[in-house]
Structures are given as C-alpha cells and as structure tokens.
Amino acid sequence: MNEKLLLHPDCRHFRGDIPCKPHKQHGVHCDGCSYYDPTDSHILIIKLGALGDVIRTTPLLHRLKQDHPRAMIWWLTLSPEILPPQVDVKLNLSPESLTTLRSVRFKLLYNFDKEKEACALTDQLSSDIKKGFTLKNGKCAPIDKDAEHKFATGIFDDLNKANTKSYPQELFELCGMEFQGEKYILPVNEWNDKRWKLNPKKKIIGLNTGCGGRWTSRLWPDASWVMAAKHLKKTGYEVVLLGGEQEHKKNLALAKKSGARYFGHYPLQQFINLVNRCDLVVTAVTMAMHITIGLGKKIVLFNNIFNKHEFELYGLGEILEPDFECTCFYSPTCPNNCMQYLKPERVVSSVQRLLPRK
Secondary structure (H helix, E strand, O other): OOOOOOOOOEEEOOOOOOOHHHEEEEEOOOOOOOOOOOOOOOEEEEEEOOHHHHHOOHHHHEEEEEEHHOEEEEEOOOOOOOOOOOEEEEEEEEEEHHHHHHOOOEEEEEEEOOOOHHHHHEEEEEEEEEEEEEEEEOEEOOHHHHHHHHHOOOHHHHHHHHHOOOOOHHHHHHOOOOOOHHHHHHHHOOOOOOOOOOOOOOOOOEEOOOOOOHHHHHHOOOOHEEEEEEEHOOOOOOEEEEOOOOHHHHHHHHHHHHOOOOOOOOOOOHHHHHOOOOOOEEEEEHHHHHHHHHHHOOOEEEEOOOHHHOOOOOOOOOOEEEOOOOOOOOOOOOOOHHHHHHOHHHHHHHHOOOOOOO
C-alpha cells in the first residue's frame, strides 16, 4: 500500500490499537467516514466506589456533555461495568490504567473520592483545571472553595446533620455548577428469564431485604419484612424479594414465611433487569436504592443513620425513619436496634399512597 493512509485520531470512535466500531460494523475508513465525531479535549472523573455512589454521580454527565460536547470523557472506577455509554473511556483501578492516565493531559479533572489513593492520583495527574479533593501533607484536602462544604460535612457530624443539600446538589456545587434536577443515567440490558413469572395484572412490589455486611445498623427485622409482605399480598400486590448472595438464605426463609416470590440472586445486570420489572421498591440505603432511582421506579426508602436531606428521590417516593430518637448516626451497628421502631403498617401505607392498586 503506497498511498498515505488518512487517519482521524481525534475522532471519538478512533482507538489506535484495534479497529473502531463503525469500521467493524460498516467497513468504513477514516477518509470520508460519515461517523467521524471530532473531539478536542479530555475530561477525567475519579469516582472509585461503592457502586451506588458511582451511579449517583452519573447526573454530572448531562452537564459535561452539554458544556463540553467535543470532549472525551474518561472515568476511573472500581465498577466500570455500571458506567453508561456517555463515558468514552472506562477504566478500572489498575496499574495499567494509572500508567495510561499519567500520559494524558486533561482539560478538567474531577475527583469525588477522599481515599488517599484517589487524592494522591489527583495530585499527580496533569490537568488544566482540577476540582474536588487532592492530597496535602498525606491527607485529603479540598482543592478550592467549591469543595469546602462537601469536605466539612464529611469530617464533622454536627455539620453533616445540619446539611440540607442533597448529594447531587453538593456534587454539582463541588464542580462549580448549579444542580438543575439532572437525573441518574443507568444502562439496562434486556434479559429474559422464564423463572420470572410475574402477574402482569398486579402492581409489583420489590422488597430489598439486605443492606450489606458493614452497616448492619440499617437492617429491618425479618418479622417486619414478613408482616409487610403478607399485608401487601393480601391487599392485591405482587411481592418479590430482592437481594444478593448474602441475603439468599434469609430471602428463602422470608419467602416461605410470607408467601412472597423469590427468584434467587443474580449478577449485576440481571439484578438491574429484575428491579426494572418492579413498579415500586422498598429498600434501605443500598446499591438497590440507587438502581431503583436510576430506573425511575417508585421507592420507599428506609433511613436511620444518614441525613435524609442527602437523598434526591426526584419525586419518586418517600423516606421513612424509625419512631425513635437514636444516636446511631453514621454508625455501622446500632445499640438500640432502632429499625425495629419502624412499623410495617407505615411501610404498607406509603406503598399504597405511592402506588394505588387501581
């Protein structure tokens, strides 16, 4: 081949190491390609985890795409599988990813994590503008005034309790922007399972019974789940128990006692698909909460250890807290087991308000 090859390395689809998708799908070359999408800069988001925190950071993508339509958006995370297609380069935290990032000059870098490794990386990488948190004298520190509010509420409980801003509002302000109701972006892959035989004539209520192994202070008593499930079934709802591998034995027992449906536990994308079959989900503050909000489903949210103003429900639901003044704010365990004071009758009433059967 003697002719000089015409390339568009600035194209959003161009990879350099392997063929781009338009070429694989349509056989096109850079010369005269109708899929050519030129870019002019790179933006990096550092939000490592947990998975739910990654999901609730996705509203920022709306604004970045609006304000920087020709930028390539990179995201470094522990959960790249949950990132939506608006992210051009999805990187897992690994030595290979860090090597790559150190060779790129970014226009904007947003670090939303206070972990030392994220802050240290923010300090080390090259970017015209950096927002969020960095490392100073071996400790996390706000980069500028925009990050001071979020920084302070993370280290002083009294300031956290007094805060009236939601997480998305704090996130946008940390970036020097104003939150305007931008919603989560959550990709859904269709996955059909014949075991999911749900009654299409009934409203489907998902009961997410777990909360992870670390924050057991958020657990609702098993007896309360059974009572709520029985009442909801009696009043005409289809009730499905949700959870991961950790809740499997528990959900088997709850299903037997309550008559609720339980299909088992699934990998992430299948779990998202199952939640998407529900009309409303009852859950504590967990990954399932963020998935429910991301899918635009109705939600009854249990809260006892966090500031309720933190949660942006986008008008989709209600937050229920125990009828008990407790001291377990941001505590992994609760000395009073205060969630026992959230009565099943309140939960059922919230479901009926948010999702009438007719």
